[in-house]
Amino acid sequence: MRHIITLYLLLLGAWTLWSGLSWPWGEHFEPLVAVMGVLSTALVVFLAWRMDLVDAEGAPVQLTTFRTVAYIPWLAWEIVKANIDVARRILDPRLPISPNMIEVSASQSSEIGRVVYANSITLTPGTVSVIVEETTITVHALTREAGEAVETGDMDRRVTRLEGSD
Template sequence: MRRRLALFIAALAIWMLLSWPPDSQHLLAGIAAAGLTALLCGDLFIDGTRLFTRPSRWGYFLIGYLPLFAWQCLKANIDAAWRILHPDLPINPGIVQIKTSLTSDIGLTFLANSITLIPGTMCVNIDKDKGILYIHWINVKAEDSETATRLIAGKFEPLLKKIFE
């Protein structure tokens, strides 16, 4: 039931943004459409909807995670552009394993997406049972998994643990 309610709110928000500026007719049609969506595919929505009701998690997400992510994303783009345009192609690619203690689906999704958008790394495969992520690193600095974990996920993982676990 909670999951359906969360999907209803998310679908209605997207509907209202798509039919900007808001007015009462669009709101009524949106409630009908979002209600139908929530009824039909509510059980496909993400697990752990109780996370949305904790203000401290929203605080960590908006103040802690988003600025860090935006900064890393910008750095990643400049780094990638520099590597591509450099005449010698300064790359040393390889696949390393890192360990994670996150277990929830949404937490792992955010960790993998963040790793893909930070400089030089891309998540290739996830072993959820063992808690191992296989990371393609465009410039491998450390082969062993402890150092690689610290270098790649060290900034994001504690934050995501506070938000999603």
């Protein structure tokens, strides 16, 4: 139920934004359009529910915690650092790269936690998650340093903390 309500409110918010802020106190408010928006959003949620998509994966409310808010700036800073490093190597005439494949452990208990971890690895330039398995992720790293940075497990611990007790 929690997931259904979250999904409905999220979709209603998105609909309101894209229809040009047509809420009752806005300047473009049309009662007919607003009712259609409410109904069509409900229809979409109903279809998603019938397709069995509304669960902890389809509407991950368990990730909306303070820890996630704290994780995003850390990830953004990691991405900026990695970007500068990879850009420097690409523009270097000698092309100082040393591609390698490593296997790192993923200690997340839920599937969505592993997805967040694998996507965080891929989002950081210099490392791409190639094969995701139950407890390990095979990572292709552009440089030895990038591979070692993932192997320290810092990001892994942070994502596991993100999952919380849920």
